[in-house]
Amino acid sequence: MSILLFTFTYVDTKPSQVTWDEYSFKINGERLMLFSGEVHPYRMPVQSLHLDVFQKIKAMGFNAISFYVFWGILEPKRGEISFEGFRDLQPFFDAAMKAGIYLVARPGPYINAETAGGGFPGWGTYTPGLWRTSNTTYLDAYAGYIEAVGSKIAANQITKGGPVILVQSENEYSGFQPPYTEDFDYEAKLMQSLRDAGITVPITTNDAWPGAHYTSVDVYGYDSYPNGFDCSHPYTWLTDAVPEWLWGGHEDANPDDLNAVYEFQGGAFDGWGGSGYDTCAILTGPEFERVFYKNQFAMSTTYLNLYMIFGGTNWGGIAHPGVYTSYDYGSAIAEDRTLREKYYELKLQANFLAVSPAYLTTRPMNIYSTQGSFTGNSALKTTQVLDVVGNKTGFYVVRQTDASTNALQTYTLQLPTSLGTLTIPTIGGLLSLNGKDSKIHVVDYTAGSTELVYSTGEIFTWATIDGRDVIVLYGNAGELHETAFKFSGQAPVARVLSGTGTIKQQTLSGGALAIQYTTSGQTVFQVRNTLVYIFVDRTTAYEFWVLHPPSNGAFAQFNTKNPIIIKGGYLLRSVSTSESTLAITGDLNSTASFEIIAPKASSQKVTFNGGTLTLGRTSYGTLTAKRTVNLPSVTIPNLSTLNWKTADSLPEISRTYSDAKWTVANHTSSINPVVPLTSAVLYAGDYGYHTGNILWRGHFAATGAETGFTVDVLGGSAFGYSVWLDSTFIGSWEGDAVHGEFTGTFNFPAVLAKGSAHVLTILQDHMGYEEDWTAGSDAFKTPRGIINYSFVGSNSTTVSTWKVTGNLGGESYVDKTRGPLNEGGLFGERQGWHLPGFNDAAWATGKPTTGISKAGVSFFRTTFNLNIPKGVDYPLALVVTNSTTNPHFRSQLYVNGYQFGKYINHIGPQKSFPVPQGILNYNGVNTLAVSLWAAGAAGAKLDSLALQLTAKVESTLPAVVNQPSPAWTTRPGAY
Numbered sequence: 004m005s006i007l008l009f010t011f012t013y014v015d016t017k018p019s020q021v022t023w024d025e026y027s028f029k030i031n032g033e034r035l036m037l038f039s040g041e042v043h044p045y046r047m048p049v050q051s052l053h054l055d056v057f058q059k060i061k062a063m064g065f066n067a068i069s070f071y072v073f074w075g076i077l078e079p080k081r082g083e084i085s086f087e088g089f090r091d092l093q094p095f096f097d098a099a100m101k102a103g104i105y106l107v108a109r110p111g112p113y114i115n116a117e118t119a120g121g122g123f124p125g126w127g128t129y130t131p132g133l134w135r136t137s138n139t140t141y142l143d144a145y146a147g148y149i150e151a152v153g154s155k156i157a158a159n160q161i162t163k164g165g166p167v168i169l170v171q172s173e174n175e176y177s178g179f180q181p182p183y184t185e186d187f188d189y190e191a192k193l194m195q196s197l198r199d200a201g202i203t204v205p206i207t208t209n210d211a212w213p214g215a216h217y218t219s220v221d222v223y224g225y226d227s228y229p230n231g232f233d234c235s236h237p238y239t240w241l242t243d244a245v246p247e248w249l250w251g252g253h254e255d256a257n258p259d260d261l262n263a264v265y266e267f268q269g270g271a272f273d274g275w276g277g278s279g280y281d282t283c284a285i286l287t288g289p290e291f292e293r294v295f296y297k298n299q300f301a302m303s304t305t306y307l308n309l310y311m312i313f314g315g316t317n318w319g320g321i322a323h324p325g326v327y328t329s330y331d332y333g334s335a336i337a338e339d340r341t342l343r344e345k346y347y348e349l350k351l352q353a354n355f356l357a358v359s360p361a362y363l364t365t366r367p368m369n370i371y372s373t374q375g376s377f378t379g380n381s382a383l384k385t386t387q388v389l390d391v392v393g394n395k396t397g398f399y400v401v402r403q404t405d406a407s408t409n410a411l412q413t414y415t416l417q418l419p420t421s422l423g424t425l426t427i428p429t430i431g432g433l434l435s436l437n438g439k440d441s442k443i444h445v446v447d448y449t450a451g452s453t454e455l456v457y458s459t460g461e462i463f464t465w466a467t468i469d470g471r472d473v474i475v476l477y478g479n480a481g482e483l484h485e486t487a488f489k490f491s492g493q494a495p496v497a498r499v500l501s502g503t504g505t506i507k508q509q510t511l512s513g514g515a516l517a518i519q520y521t522t523s524g525q526t527v528f529q530v531r532n533t534l535v536y537i538f539v540d541r542t543t544a545y546e547f548w549v550l551h552p553p554s555n556g557a558f559a560q561f562n563t564k565n566p567i568i569i570k571g572g573y574l575l576r577s578v579s580t581s582e583s584t585l586a587i588t589g590d591l592n593s594t595a596s597f598e599i600i601a602p603k604a605s606s607q608k609v610t611f612n613g614g615t616l617t618l619g620r621t622s623y624g625t626l627t628a629k630r631t632v633n634l635p636s637v638t639i640p641n642l643s644t645l646n647w648k649t650a651d652s653l654p655e656i657s658r659t660y661s662d663a664k665w666t667v668a669n670h671t672s673s674i675n676p677v678v679p680l681t682s683a684v685l686y687a688g689d690y691g692y693h694t695g696n697i698l699w700r701g702h703f704a705a706t707g708a709e710t711g712f713t714v715d716v717l718g719g720s721a722f723g724y725s726v727w728l729d730s731t732f733i734g735s736w737e738g739d740a741v742h743g744e745f746t747g748t749f750n751f752p753a754v755l756a757k758g759s760a761h762v763l764t765i766l767q768d769h770m771g772y773e774e775d776w777t778a779g780s781d782a783f784k785t786p787r788g789i790i791n792y793s794f795v796g797s798n799s800t801t802v803s804t805w806k807v808t809g810n811l812g813g814e815s816y817v818d819k820t821r822g823p824l825n826e827g828g829l830f831g832e833r834q835g836w837h838l839p840g841f842n843d844a845a846w847a848t849g850k851p852t853t854g855i856s857k858a859g860v861s862f863f864r865t866t867f868n869l870n871i872p873k874g875v876d877y878p879l880a881l882v883v884t885n886s887t888t889n890p891h892f893r894s895q896l897y898v899n900g901y902q903f904g905k906y907i908n909h910i911g912p913q914k915s916f917p918v919p920q921g922i923l924n925y926n927g928v929n930t931l932a933v934s935l936w937a938a939g940a941a942g943a944k945l946d947s948l949a950l951q952l953t954a955k956v957e958s959t960l961p962a963v964v965n966q967p968s969p970a971w972t973t974r975p976g977a978y
């Protein structure tokens with residue numbers, strides 16, 4: 004008998020749609036700057052809002068979005084993978100196609116991301132074998148997930164008509180716990196798993212720094228967070244913060260590939276007790292963007308992904324202990340989807356690179372000798388970035404030598420140009436650079452038929468429209484700039500067409516006209532066939548948008564041809580042309596004065612959000628129009644005057660309560676690297692409870708000698724716990740921002756009669772599993788639960804039975820729509836009190852602002868209507884105020900069953916909890932539920948709770964479909 008062996012070898016057919024070389028990626032053979040922003044689908048559960056966010060990213064001039072996939076929510080029970088509800092990734096892929104933006108998929112399996120367990124599922128904490136290594140128990144553990152998610156991603160690759168162009172393997176596989184080192188076998192196997200799932204596009208990885216780890220991927224790259232995460236000192240930059248050295252790292256690690264930065268700081272996370280995201284937005288504000296991103300461009304970075312561009316929300320149990328509910332991140336797009344100034348600065352940079360093909364084949368020529376170069380001023384650094392393929396264009400990136408300084412420097416530039424070496428400004432005077440600023444000056448730059456010999460004014464964009472070149476330049480208020488235009492034949496004369504600025508002009512030998520301008524107001528001048536816009540300050544430049552009408556076919560929205568330049572509006576989302584009509588869509592927060600630079604033939608008529616604009620025309624042929632804003636007033640319910648109902652949510656301490664249905668905590672061993680000190684293992688995870696509040700009950704018979712109870716509980720930073728002996732509260736560890744573990748001793752109120760039966764009830768918070776940044780550390784397995792305990796005064800007291808509960812069903816969680824991390828183990832959560840439709844008619848009347856008068860847990864419920872018209876984007880937030888009387892309490896805020904806030908009054912800092920439309924029903928009834936856990940004997944209350952608008956924008960945001968929010972039904976077996 005013979006056995007036929009078939010061996011399948013993977014044929015590495017690299018798709019022609021995505022290729023690359025040492026300079027840049029190419030899509031369908033065309034080089035492009037991939038300017039990308041990070042967005043996490045799981046942090047925005049309203050799937051119909053992905054398109055809104057994507058359109059905003061695209062309107063900034065970006066062309067890619069990078070995203071993580073969170074394994075832990077897709078496979079909360081081993082072998083049971085679900086893409087139900089918000090977990091379905093297809094709407095995310097579809098939104099990218101609709102917006103015309105490429106996707107870079109990062110399915111992990113490890114993702115870090117300030118996400119519980121760094122993305123690993125809870126059951127991983129009791130799965131033996133080292134994770135993030137080639138240990139087979141780990142390889143087996145992720146196999147099903149990678150297959151399932153990999154095939155979803157594969158089906159949406161560009162090769163299949165989808166938006167996915169790259170797939171990342173692992174995440175920062177860079178730090179290793181000795182004796183473990185980089186595990187090449189794991190790296191190869193994980194890549195093979197991705198390939199086996201159907202991934203054909205290039206595989207990438209992000210080293211935490213250019214340290215040459217995991218270079219076997221197709222396109223290696225690295226991450227960088229040069230301003231760090233201390234948002235409490237948002238103006239403090241290190242003098243040498245700007246990482247010029249990254250180029251050397253890249254050249255050592257993968258000189259044959261482009262300089263790809265898979266994560267660059269786009270904001271910062273903030274932890275419990277932190278200073279709040281507005282400070283993070285300052286730390287990483289427009290100044291940071293100018294200096295640090297331009298330094299990346301000085302290093303010819305042609306893939307740049309900003310982490311995060313839209314952070315979203317750590318709703319439910321998404322967060323790891325290092326962050327709170329908001330994951331706003333101080334990003335360009337805030338958590339409520341409004342735009343920060345950072346957004347507009349990015350728009351300037353992204354649009355410039357999008358029209359500068361010469362940049363795509365550049366090399367930095369003088370790295371490490373930039374100080375004083377080209378300026379003679381050693382307080383400045385200038386990197387020369389030359390197009391070494393086109394051999395013509397140069398980019399000169401100027402910044403301060405001392406990154407921390409606020410001092411202004413003046414300078415001249417001595418630059419090699421096609422007209423020889425010039426000292427610029429050629430007409431006299433000095434250029435200047437503010438502290439914490441950086442500029443890109445160009446040399447021999449082509450803009451249509453116009454050749455700029457140089458420009459110190461920065462280029463926002465250029466386009467050739469109706470045969471005329473339009474160039475948009477900008478600089479800071481009051482700055483002197485010069486731009487020189489090449490000509491042949493007779494010297495042209497520049498003419499100011501509009502605006503308040505004056506220009507000086509001078510012919511340069513060799514055939515160029517230099518124009519000098521101190522920017523003041525919007526000024527337009529013409530040099531032969533070139534129309535030049537200059538702006539006084541960034542704020543004016545911020546108003547400009549470049550949009551492209553869709554072309555044809557499946558990738559119509561990815562079109563980068565036929566630009567239309569429009570000034571005005573808070574956000575412009577799209578343009579389309581049909582016959583002679585130009586249709587613009589966008590969002591306004593105030594009256595807009597548009598100036599439209601579009602082909603005449605297709606802009607005879609112009610509409611904005613469907614309404615026809617009354618057009619004027621400037622002397623130089625562009626269109627103008629005014630559009631008033633339409634911001635209808637709405638009534639937001641006053642939560643304090645609603646009817647609230649309340650019920651006790653800690654019946655577990657009543658004498659008659661039965662814990663018969665709880666899980667018996669009777670394991671005698673654990674694979675956990677934290678070796679148990681108790682005879683019964685008291686790690687909630689070992690019993691399948693991985694999120695939210697955890698309750699323990701310990702039954703014991705008294706010896707009569709015990710006077711108290713000492714217990715060491717582990718819950719993660721900012722956690723707390725409360726302890727009851729029978730029905731008597733004996734104390735709490737209220738928690739602080741620092742401790743993830745705490746040993747507390749709690750005295751018994753009286754001597755216990757010898758032989759009497761008692762029960763200790765411990766309610767603890769679970770702040771999410773730790774990350775696992777260091778491979779081989781298995782840090783994510785750090786347990787949540789009781790590490791040790793003893794009875795004061797009595798060594799011989801033993802707990803006969805320990806019981807534990809977390810969320811109802813544990814890994815077999817009940818709510819498949821809202822997912823495995825939405826609800827925890829409070830009685831009210833197990834019963835589904837947070838859900839709409841629960842019948843609270845029998846409950847007492849009571850408000851969270853009245854609270855409870857003793858230690859314990861209560862639930863509060865109310866409903867309210869919203870009636871917010873279409874055509875606007877009015878984001879709402881639940882806002883609390885800090886309570887100083889009896890400050891030690893924790894509250895969870897549930898909106899239509901989705902947990903959208905975890906408030907710890909005495910730790911903070913978050914007080915405003917944005918809740919997106921789609922979780923809130925903007926046209927109908929909403930259910931609001933609040934849990935209140937008072938950790939002190941005097942009880943606690945919320946000082947105030949309000950629903951507030953955080954912005955008012957007239958909007959063409961795509962129709963928001965309410966996320967399914969299934970109502971309460973009987974929960975079989977709930978206890």
Ligand code: GAL
Nearest residue numbers: 114115116117174175226272
């Ligand atoms: C990176 C990591 C990301 C995220 C980021 C900080 O090191 O790759 O997942 O954790 O740091 O926000």
